[in-house]
């Protein structure tokens with residue numbers, strides 16, 4: 727059974743006091759105007775019918791093909807044209823509809839790395855991807871809270887934790903260079919995911935699996951949503967050279 731907003735508030739203990747999610751969804755001083763039916767419909771126009779994970783991977787396959795052509799193009803003009811082609815793959819939602827709300831169909835927990843641009847990687851437009859990003863794509867508290875909002879309020883049916891090749895945060899976690907106190911805090915969950923003998927790629931994949939498992943271990947809302955089938959949680963690995971996303975098996979013991 728899908729989680730209702732009321733259920734979320736009960737689970738998070740915000741119904742009786744504190745900051746309710748309803749305060750986040752609309753400005754309190756502004757009277758709620760009924761959304762025009764056509765604008766509401768337009769918010770869902772990019773939501774693919776059928777299996778959303780299949781649709782997401784198909785979008786990445788289109789990006790990857792274009793990306794592999796792009797890196798071989800010798801002239802700046804040709805490369806720019808290919809970039810435009812990638813952008814045009816994305817679905818376009820009426821900005822008037824976007825001003826009224828959002829109805830993304832996938833939530834991503836991905837790295838802050840400038841080489842990982844989710845709208846490109848999944849050939850998507852504004853309003854399609856709910857994104858949480860930080861170096862090393864770890865499941866930090868605010869990330870999990872954001873994903874709770876995406877699932878319980880926005881009814882996003884799919885979460886993907888996305889690691890990527892040559893991830894600097896995982897390199898830092900594996901290294902012994904001195905870090906600032908806050909960076910030490912950031913790499914702590916990455917270090918917890920490291921396995922002896924793993925090379926960098928294996929460590930990056932292990933970190934994505936670990937973060938995906940953390941999401942449901944630490945959030946009752948997301949665990950229940952997964953168990954009821956309201957949301958599917960997967961993990962992937964983005965290859966910077968090929969542009970391809972590989973789906974990864976979950977951590978042993980995680981569903």
Ligand SMILES: [Zn+2]
Pocket residue numbers: 837838839861862863890892893894895896
């Ligand atoms: Zn990274």
